[in-house]
Amino acid sequence: MTDDPAAVGGPAAAVDGPQAVHGDQTAVGLRIEGLRKWYGDTRALDGLDIVARPGEILGVAGPNGAGKSTLIKILAGETREDEGSIRLDGVAWDPYVDLDRVAVVHQEAQLFPNLTVAENLMVGREGTRALRRRLDEQERRLLDDLSILDVADRPLESVPLAVRQRTEIARALARSARVFLFDEPNSALTEEESTDLFRRMHDLAGAGHVVILVSHRLAELVEHTTRVAIILDGTCTTVLEGEALTQDAIAAELVVGQAAREPREQITVHLGEPAADDAAVLTLREWSHARGHFQGIDLHVRAGEIVALMGVEGSGARELVRSVAGFERTSGHIEIQGRIEAPATTATGDSSFVSADRQASLFSNLTVGDNMVARLDDEIAPRGALRPGRMRRIANELRDRFRVKAASIAVPIRSLSGGNQQKVAIAAAIVKRPEVLVLEEPTRGVDIGSKSEIYRLMRQYAAEGHAVLIYCTEVPEAFEAADLVYVVSDGRLSPPVLVMTHPDVESLARAITRLERHTRTQPAA
Numbered sequence: 001m002t003d004d005p006a007a008v009g010g011p012a013a014a015v016d017g018p019q020a021v022h023g024d025q026t027a028v029g030l031r032i033e034g035l036r037k038w039y040g041d042t043r044a045l046d047g048l049d050i051v052a053r054p055g056e057i058l059g060v061a062g063p064n065g066a067g068k069s070t071l072i073k074i075l076a077g078e079t080r081e082d083e084g085s086i087r088l089d090g091v092a093w094d095p096y097v098d099l100d101r102v103a104v105v106h107q108e109a110q111l112f113p114n115l116t117v118a119e120n121l122m123v124g125r126e127g128t129r130a131l132r133r134r135l136d137e138q139e140r141r142l143l144d145d146l147s148i149l150d151v152a153d154r155p156l157e158s159v160p161l162a163v164r165q166r167t168e169i170a171r172a173l174a175r176s177a178r179v180f181l182f183d184e185p186n187s188a189l190t191e192e193e194s195t196d197l198f199r200r201m202h203d204l205a206g207a208g209h210v211v212i213l214v215s216h217r218l219a220e221l222v223e224h225t226t227r228v229a230i231i232l233d234g235t236c237t238t239v240l241e242g243e244a245l246t247q248d249a250i251a252a253e254l255v256v257g258q259a260a261r262e263p264r265e266q267i268t269v270h271l272g273e274p275a276a277d278d279a280a281v282l283t284l285r286e287w288s289h290a291r292g293h294f295q296g297i298d299l300h301v302r303a304g305e306i307v308a309l310m311g312v313e314g315s316g317a318r319e320l321v322r323s324v325a326g327f328e329r330t331s332g333h334i335e336i337q338g339r340i341e342a343p344a345t346t347a348t349g350d351s352s353f354v355s356a357d358r359q360a361s362l363f364s365n366l367t368v369g370d371n372m373v374a375r376l377d378d379e380i381a382p383r384g385a386l387r388p389g390r391m392r393r394i395a396n397e398l399r400d401r402f403r404v405k406a407a408s409i410a411v412p413i414r415s416l417s418g419g420n421q422q423k424v425a426i427a428a429a430i431v432k433r434p435e436v437l438v439l440e441e442p443t444r445g446v447d448i449g450s451k452s453e454i455y456r457l458m459r460q461y462a463a464e465g466h467a468v469l470i471y472c473t474e475v476p477e478a479f480e481a482a483d484l485v486y487v488v489s490d491g492r493l494s495p496p497v498l499v500m501t502h503p504d505v506e507s508l509a510r511a512i513t514r515l516e517r518h519t520r521t522q523p524a525a
Contacts, residue, residue, distance in 0.1 A: 028089050029053045030179055030210050035084035037070050037234075044070040046234035048084070052179070052210045057201060059225035060214045061250055063474045067234040068214055072183055076104045088178060102179040103172030105165060113157035117148055117167050120156055121174055139174060146170050146200070162193035169200065179210040184313060186220075198224050216312045216473065218247040218513055230254065247516075251509040255475055281467035282324065282436050283335040290329035293319040294491035297332070301436070301467040306458055308470050308478040310512060311488035318356075318440065320488060321471035325353035325438040337435045352429035354422075356441035356471075361425040362413055369395030369409030372427050394431070402427045403453055419450025426454065430461055437461055439470045443477060455481045475512055479505040487515040 035048040045067045052058040062068050073079045074086075077095040086093040088101065104110070111120045118135050121143065135143070135152065143149040146166045151159050156167065165185060172180060182201060186194040201224065205211045215221055221228050227241040230253045237256065240249055280300035287297040294316035301307045311317030323330045333340070336350040352375070354361045362371050372395045373379075379394065395409040402423045406416055413421060422443070429437060442458065443451040458481055462468045472478050478485050479499060485508070487494040494515040502508040 030212075031085075031087045032071075033085050033087075035071070035074070035086070036082050037067075037074065037079070038082055043234055045074075045081070045084075048231070048234060049236050050229050052212050054208045054210050055205055056226035057205050057211045057213055057224055059221040059228035060212060060231060061216070061218070061221060061228055061254060062231035063254060063476070066231045068183075068231055070234075071231075072104060072181060072214065075102050075179070075181055077102075100175045101177055102181065103168070103175075103177035104181045104183060105168050105172070105185050106183050111156055111164060111168060111171070114155065116153050116155055117143070117159065117163070118152040120167050121152075121171050123171070142170055142173060160193075162196070165197065166200075169204075177209075179212070180204055181212045181214070183214045184216065185213075186314075218250050219516065221245075221250060222247055232256065247513045248510050251475070251513040252506050255479075255505040255509050280335075281337055282469065283333075284324070285333040287320075287323070287330060287332035287334065289316065289319055289323065289491070290331065292491065293328075294323075294488065294493075297493055299486070299493065301469055303465045303467060304462050305484060306462050306468040306470065306482050308472050308482035308485045309488055310472060310475075310478060310485055311516075312473075315488045316491040317488035318471050321438060321440055321469060322353070324436065324469055325351050327353065350434060351436040351438055352432055352434040353438045354425045354429050354440065354442065356444050358418075358422050358425045358444075361428070362421060364414050366413060367410050368399070368404065368406045368413050368416065368424055371413050371424050372398045372409070372431065375428050375432050398427045398431060402457060417450070419446035419453070422446050422450065422454060423457070426457055430457075433466075435466060437466060437468045439468070441472060442470055442481070451477075451480075475509040476505050478512070479508050485512065487512055489516055 030050075030052040032048060032050045035045050036043070037045040048067065048071065050058075050060075050071075060068060060071075070079070074081050077099045080095070088098060112123065115123070118139075121135070121139060140149060143152055146169060148159075148163055148166050148170065151163060156164055159167075169180070180201070186197055198220070201211055201213065213221070213225055222245055225245075227239050228245055228250060229239050230237050230250070232254070238253055240246075240253065281303050282299070282301040284297050284299040287299070288295045297320060299307075309317045309321055319328050322328045324334070339350065363374060366374070369392060373391050376394070379390070392409065398404075399406060399409055404416070404423050404427070405420050413424060416424065426439070426442070429439075437458070439458070443454050446454070458468050458470075470481065472481070479502070482499050485497040485499060487497070497508070497511050497515070499508060502511065
């Protein structure tokens with residue numbers, strides 16, 4: 001990455017507050033150089049270089065596992081880097097001294113829900129003269145400016161998420177934070193609340209603060225940031241700005257280096273043809289979420305197909321996938337293999353689900369073998385009595401079939417790598433032979449080798465005459481695993497994208513990005 005000389009270097013002089021934008025431009029801002037962080041053999045950050053200037057909003061984009069979360073944790077003081085340097089306004093950054101100068105506004109506010117808005121503002125600054133104190137005039141003006149003074153005495157748990165985020169911003173301003181890092185801050189906000197949040201972000205930047213926005217929403221990055229740094233595999237590969245900062249450019253940079261999928265791996269069963277109700281394994285009609293995350297969805301998935309639903313957090317895509325397995329309250333019509341199922345209580349025999357958090361699909365206190373057969377009933381316990389011999393035989397067959405690397409089926413599940421744990425979770429979901437296999441981010445947090453194995457298992461199960469429905473957040477995963485892709489935006493389903501018509505992942509990324517544009521947030525007034 002090439003740094004702008006106007007943003008880095010120069011004398012080591014600390015500059016704070018709004019005057020920073022008018023001072024020595026070579027010293028101010030946040031400069032990160034050569035940042036490295038290992039977790040065992042995993043390199044989370046591999047020589048990361050980023051410069052964030054006061055007065056601008058710097059966007060940060062990257063796929064899951066790229067290193068964004070590790071960067072946030074380091075800046076938030078939750079972990080320490082192994083190598084590299086961080087300089088704030090020309091001075092070496094000390095997490096113990098400067099922690100209050102960096103504020104992270106999370107997707108969900110990291111505050112105290114049992115305290116009031118005012119009490120959250122004063123945490124850590126209560127003083128020693130009294131156990132409880134009132135807001136001073138400066139604090140009252142701050143809350144009034146953020147439009148939350150009227151709820152100052154209400155418990156934080158009773159106010160909307162947008163108010164909690166404003167409370168987090170107020171707390172950061174009250175302790176003179178210099179750097180504001182917004183981590184997917186509006187995934188659960190309404191359009192009006194998002195507009196207000198972005199207005200306040202621009203106000204912070206205009207006042208001379210360093211503002212960084214981490215987001216998967218490409219339209220918002222283009223709309224609200226000056227530059228966008230792309231992070232892949234723990235390093236900053238490029239920075240887009242000016243005319244080069246477009247949604248297509250970001251989408252293309254996020255998938256640089258991904259190989260084209262071999263044609264032989266593409267399933268071609270009736271793809272591209274309209275699906276009649278009688279040809280579909282899974283049919284949804286007027287399928288709507290009880291809390292409005294999606295409305296009026298019509299979807300057909302046939303035997304042999306792997307269908308991916310994509311969408312940023314808050315789009316409704318995740319909830320839609322979960323609803324098919326009965327984990328979200330819904331209304332409308334659902335059929336699996338011609339059988340009408342009751343909304344919100346989909347029969348477990350017809351669908352099996354693996355959560356994005358694999359620990360939610362596994363029993364951490366049980367062995368590998370026990371986890372593999374945990375969803376079976378009559379097969380391992382006819383007439384209610386467990387058959388240990390049959391359990392071991394089935395578990396051993398599954399270990400070999402799914403290529404689970406475990407010395408024995410008797411070892412604890414927690415002793416396996418993340419990728420092998422995920423294969424166990426998928427094996428446990430498949431062993432019941434469900435008509436519809438539902439996977440939420442099927443390769444989240446697993447290594448490249450395990451990813452290819454999981455994709456193989458998915459394709460093999462679909463080829464046996466079943467339907468596979470997945471939720472994924474990364475275009476390369478959809479390119480590798482899916483036959484059809486639907487983009488979900490604001491609870492609406494796009495037309496299908498036929499993966500096999502795209503020769504490379506960059507082409508698919510551009511197509512998916514164009515389908516997300518119809519919900520582009522309007523610019524703030």
